[in-house]
Amino acid sequence: MENGIVVIPADIREFDGYVWHASPTQYVNAAIKGSHVQPLIVPALESGFDADRVLDRVDGVLVSGSRTNVHPSLYGAEATESHGPFDPARDATSMPLIIRAIERGIPLLAICRGIQELNVALGGTLATEIQDLPGRMDHRKPEDPDRDKAFAIRHSINVRKNGCLSAILGSQEPRVNSLHRQAISDLAPRLAVEAEAEDGTVEAVSVIDAPGFAVGVQWHPEYWVGSDEISDRIFAAFGEAVSAYRTSATRQAAE
Numbered sequence: 001m002e003n004g005i006v007v008i009p010a011d012i013r014e015f016d017g018y019v020w021h022a023s024p025t026q027y028v029n030a031a032i033k034g035s036h037v038q039p040l041i042v043p044a045l046e047s048g049f050d051a052d053r054v055l056d057r058v059d060g061v062l063v064s065g066s067r068t069n070v071h072p073s074l075y076g077a078e079a080t081e082s083h084g085p086f087d088p089a090r091d092a093t094s095m096p097l098i099i100r101a102i103e104r105g106i107p108l109l110a111i112c113r114g115i116q117e118l119n120v121a122l123g124g125t126l127a128t129e130i131q132d133l134p135g136r137m138d139h140r141k142p143e144d145p146d147r148d149k150a151f152a153i154r155h156s157i158n159v160r161k162n163g164c165l166s167a168i169l170g171s172q173e174p175r176v177n178s179l180h181r182q183a184i185s186d187l188a189p190r191l192a193v194e195a196e197a198e199d200g201t202v203e204a205v206s207v208i209d210a211p212g213f214a215v216g217v218q219w220h221p222e223y224w225v226g227s228d229e230i231s232d233r234i235f236a237a238f239g240e241a242v243s244a245y246r247t248s249a250t251r252q253a254a255e
């Protein structure tokens with residue numbers, strides 16, 4: 001775990017009669033196995049979260065997927081039942097982490113809910129229930145209790161030539177899994193589309209003017225780290241960026 005410390009914003013979950021700050025194991029394990037970093041889960045605080053104090057002490061940010069959705073008020077839409085469920089504490093923690101990490105050049109990898117948060121944080125909007133939109137595929141999680149089947153690789157994506165994702169993936173022709181019912185609608189002005197599904201769903205983005213690695217993917221590479229080349233390459237690239245940031249003058253000055 002020589003590459004540094006990566007913060008993962010928690011989700012709020014209720015079980016065993018308590019409210020928990022929790023993060024799914026698959027992100028923690030992928031960070032360790034695929035990026036060779038030390039993960040650090042930070043609590044989701046609805047108010048009083050100081051992103052800069054956390055970022056002063058870490059070398060990267062990994063924003064995980066989650067069943068909850070970004071609250072529509074954050075991108076100027078009216079909340080309906082189909083927009084839920086929500087996790088306002090997660091929004092209030094991940095959004096400032098994303099914005100400040102980009103501004104400070106701290107490496108950022110945002111997955112599924114994470115790419116949606118990245119788009120909203122930079123001024124974009126989301127579409128909900130995309131499977132009901134004309135011409136769109138069903139990107140929702142397969143109803144299968146077998147997790148390998150739910151996270152199975154399902155569809156191809158078209159990667160933008162000469163983009164940062166194509167530099168990471170090389171000549172691979174990616175196929176990815178899919179477990180979401182929302183997606184990017186209006187792309188934030190500072191984002192470049194790095195990959196799209198056949199139906200036009202944005203599958204990967206990068207931050208155009210970011211001083212460091214800042215990538216979002218709509219699928220779940222973390223699930224297959226260790227057994228899928230595409231997933232391995234994404235987490236390895238993130239780990240390398242975290243390592244480079246850790247030894248940079250910018251990071252040293254933040255101490």
Ligand SMILES: N[C@@H](CCC(=O)NCCCC(=O)O)C(=O)O
Pocket residue numbers: 064065066067068069111112113114141179180181182183
């Ligand atoms: N809520 C958003 C984001 C989807 C996401 O992050 N999914 C991961 C959860 C996987 C699971 O259900 O086990 C959306 O649906 O678009």
